[in-house]
Amino acid sequence: MELDGRWVARVATDDVRRFGIGLDADDSDWDVVSVPGHWQHESAFADSDGPLMYRHRFRSDAPDAGRRRWITLDGVMYQSDAWLDGAYLGDAEGYFFPHSFDITQLVGIGDEHVLAVEVACAPETGKRTNITGVLQAWDGLPPGWNPGGLWRKIRMYDTGPIRIDRLRVLCRDADEQRAHVLLSASFDSIGHHDVTVVTRRDGEVVDERTSMVAAGLNELGWSVDIRDPDLWWPRELGEQPLTEFTVEVLVDGEPSDRRMRRVGLRQVQWNDWVFSINGERLFLRGTNMMPITVGIGDTTDELIERELDHVLDLGLNTVRVHGHIGRRCLYDRADELGLLLLQDFPLERTQARSVRARAVAQAEIAVDQLAHHPCVVLWSAHNEPADAPITPATDWRGRLRTAAAQNLPSWNKSVLDRWVKRTFERADPSRPAIAHSGGATHFPLLDATDSHLWFGWRSGEARDLAGRARILPRSVRFVSEFGADSVPTVAPFVDEQLRERQWPDLDWEDLARRFGYQREPMETLFPPADQPSFEAWRKVTQLYQSHVLKVQIETLRRLKYRPTGGFCFSTLADPSPNISSSVLDHTRTPKDAYSTVRDACRPVIVVADPLPDWVNAGDSLRLDVHLVNDTRLAIGDARVEVTATWAGSSRRWTFGGPTEADDVVKAGTLEMTVPDTLGELAIELVATAGDRVIAGNRYTTAVVVPTE
Numbered sequence: 001m002e003l004d005g006r007w008v009a010r011v012a013t014d015d016v017r018r019f020g021i022g023l024d025a026d027d028s029d030w031d032v033v034s035v036p037g038h039w040q041h042e043s044a045f046a047d048s049d050g051p052l053m054y055r056h057r058f059r060s061d062a063p064d065a066g067r068r069r070w071i072t073l074d075g076v077m078y079q080s081d082a083w084l085d086g087a088y089l090g091d092a093e094g095y096f097f098p099h100s101f102d103i104t105q106l107v108g109i110g111d112e113h114v115l116a117v118e119v120a121c122a123p124e125t126g127k128r129t130n131i132t133g134v135l136q137a138w139d140g141l142p143p144g145w146n147p148g149g150l151w152r153k154i155r156m157y158d159t160g161p162i163r164i165d166r167l168r169v170l171c172r173d174a175d176e177q178r179a180h181v182l183l184s185a186s187f188d189s190i191g192h193h194d195v196t197v198v199t200r201r202d203g204e205v206v207d208e209r210t211s212m213v214a215a216g217l218n219e220l221g222w223s224v225d226i227r228d229p230d231l232w233w234p235r236e237l238g239e240q241p242l243t244e245f246t247v248e249v250l251v252d253g254e255p256s257d258r259r260m261r262r263v264g265l266r267q268v269q270w271n272d273w274v275f276s277i278n279g280e281r282l283f284l285r286g287t288n289m290m291p292i293t294v295g296i297g298d299t300t301d302e303l304i305e306r307e308l309d310h311v312l313d314l315g316l317n318t319v320r321v322h323g324h325i326g327r328r329c330l331y332d333r334a335d336e337l338g339l340l341l342l343q344d345f346p347l348e349r350t351q352a353r354s355v356r357a358r359a360v361a362q363a364e365i366a367v368d369q370l371a372h373h374p375c376v377v378l379w380s381a382h383n384e385p386a387d388a389p390i391t392p393a394t395d396w397r398g399r400l401r402t403a404a405a406q407n408l409p410s411w412n413k414s415v416l417d418r419w420v421k422r423t424f425e426r427a428d429p430s431r432p433a434i435a436h437s438g439g440a441t442h443f444p445l446l447d448a449t450d451s452h453l454w455f456g457w458r459s460g461e462a463r464d465l466a467g468r469a470r471i472l473p474r475s476v477r478f479v480s481e482f483g484a485d486s487v488p489t490v491a492p493f494v495d496e497q498l499r500e501r502q503w504p505d506l507d508w509e510d511l512a513r514r515f516g517y518q519r520e521p522m523e524t525l526f527p528p529a530d531q532p533s534f535e536a537w538r539k540v541t542q543l544y545q546s547h548v549l550k551v552q553i554e555t556l557r558r559l560k561y562r563p564t565g566g567f568c569f570s571t572l573a574d575p576s577p578n579i580s581s582s583v584l585d586h587t588r589t590p591k592d593a594y595s596t597v598r599d600a601c602r603p604v605i606v607v608a609d610p611l612p613d614w615v616n617a618g619d620s621l622r623l624d625v626h627l628v629n630d631t632r633l634a635i636g637d638a639r640v641e642v643t644a645t646w647a648g649s650s651r652r653w654t655f656g657g658p659t660e661a662d663d664v665v666k667a668g669t670l671e672m673t674v675p676d677t678l679g680e681l682a683i684e685l686v687a688t689a690g691d692r693v694i695a696g697n698r699y700t701t702a703v704v705v706p707t708e
Helices: 014-019 301-313 328-337 353-370 396-407 411-427 464-471 492-498 508-515 519-525 534-558 592-600
Strands: 007-011 031-033 052-059 068-073 079-084 087-093 099-102 112-120 154-159 162-174 178-189 193-201 204-213 216-227 243-251 254-263 268-271 274-277 280-282 284-289 318-321 340-344 376-380 478-481 566-569 604-608 614-616 620-629 638-646 649-656 663-673 679-689 692-704
Touching: 068 079, 079 099, 087 099, 162 243, 162 254, 162 353, 178 193, 178 243, 193 216, 204 216, 284 301, 284 340, 284 478, 301 328, 318 566, 328 340, 353 411, 464 534, 492 508, 534 566, 534 592, 534 604, 534 620, 604 679, 604 692, 620 638, 620 679, 638 663, 649 663
Parallel strands: 284 318, 284 566, 318 340, 340 376, 478 566, 614 692
Antiparallel strands: 007 031, 007 052, 052 112, 068 099, 068 154, 079 087, 079 112, 162 178, 178 216, 193 204, 193 243, 243 254, 268 274, 274 280, 604 620, 620 663, 638 649, 638 679, 679 692
16 A cells, blocks of 8 residues: 555654644644655745655554554655654665565554654765765756655555565576576564575475574575576677566465565676676676756656667667666666666765765665666775866866875775675675775776776866876776766756846856856866857857767777776766756757767777877878777678878778677778868778678868978
């Protein structure tokens, strides 16, 4: 039974806590609110940071003899205390998992009841105290947004004397002969009982065991071997068979409770950031998925489906779930579609010391919630604990402070992140965990985790990524953030200003405060005053974003397995109107970079070394040309034709040779003297297999007069 219908709420004060929780309290003048939902969506609480007291009246008879009744808060953002008919049930903390309370004795007193839940979600200022990741105090959200509320449904249901409090199912290892599945459960018992635990796979009993349980919580672990399993594969390697495990606990032969998990049988390995599954290596082409909507409670299954359709349309096989744990549908659909997920735990930037014990407990619960999903292939404990600045300092003192923050030990990196990482490793032997995402390459091993390299935006030029790869190849083994910001195609916040102001005299401070406008890189790269109109300026920003992503995705794909195992560009889409690194704006209207990424992420591409922005007439030009094949089929008769074109003339080169499956080959080297004709110089590449065109590309630069 879902406790839907009329809910009311009021800002929680000491008087409300004393007099507003009981059955007889008068709530007729309280504000009606939507549950599930976020309280800032309600006009009465639009500017409130809470806490709020929620109330709901309902009717319920007592459960049958020998049965227990429970209320489950399926999603609370972020902390709560609950009462039934004025009697305290308990407290709860954590937004991404359910919290349950035994109401058996209380609900038997009468048939009219009131559930009161106080919900708190403290604003984040300074060091973070909540484990909410980018769902709170992230620059992609509207200023002042507080996600507090009962964001999932409230359920009431009955069990027998023993309830399955948690269930974890994960495939530890698998091959064509055997899959080894680990199961563990926690049983909440009202007294001492002899129980039978039955495990079914797709309806067939595969394990049955008896045990004695005591009053309270009881832990039990066991395993199941599956012979000749149908293995789960990413979509470009095979099929996605899924198998359903059901665990049922019986008391005196009668069912007391059951839980189900849908599992994919596969084995994951990472070797120096090169990913393989079931023994097959796979280069990961991915993106960062931010919250789909401002409030996670507003993210419907249909919106998740739309987001994953864009991922597939871009030719990607991987999604980094950035800084948060998403709704259940995301993981179910990724399992079915054969998409891989790199899962961030919702620790973001600098966290307060008080979160350690809570983070460890919630990390273990995250394994309970998600470990059965074959799509999840990596845990990351903390995103950017060093709190790196968006725009690096230009003076030596600022650079020294930044380097120290990234390389020297800190409590977040050295204590908190290691605790959380060890928790994931103990709880889940089926996939690896990293302590944090975005660690800088550090001495003495010049090692790091995954890298966040914003060349062309926060520093340097787009082509500097290739230079970094030559100097520090370990820093590009897996690049999980890169890109550049651009102005969205749909920008109502600018249109509104242009109705009252003249271009370029906009309220830039307001754009920076409310809509993510990063003044220093934006005004350095494309000063608004240099463009005749907002439309022209927007186009320049989008073209530059396309340039950065094209250069860097092609560079990383050319370095496939030597040493790069994959990438996740920043980012897929915005939850609200924003000037950001997304390739889809908040309405899901594509920016120019969307088609650029789609072309750069095709299974087969042909690429040349990046051209400089300009070349001098008479210079020598030398470009290596590579053919990248991510398919499982060799290209035995590949030919690459390269044509250089300038005003009034052209020149052609032809390279040929086989390309193995899942490989990169150097097709040849273009060498030429830059012509004396000023203007555009274009390099066009066409790759063919027999009479079929399999890839194409085009680069341009400008021929200029050499300066003395």
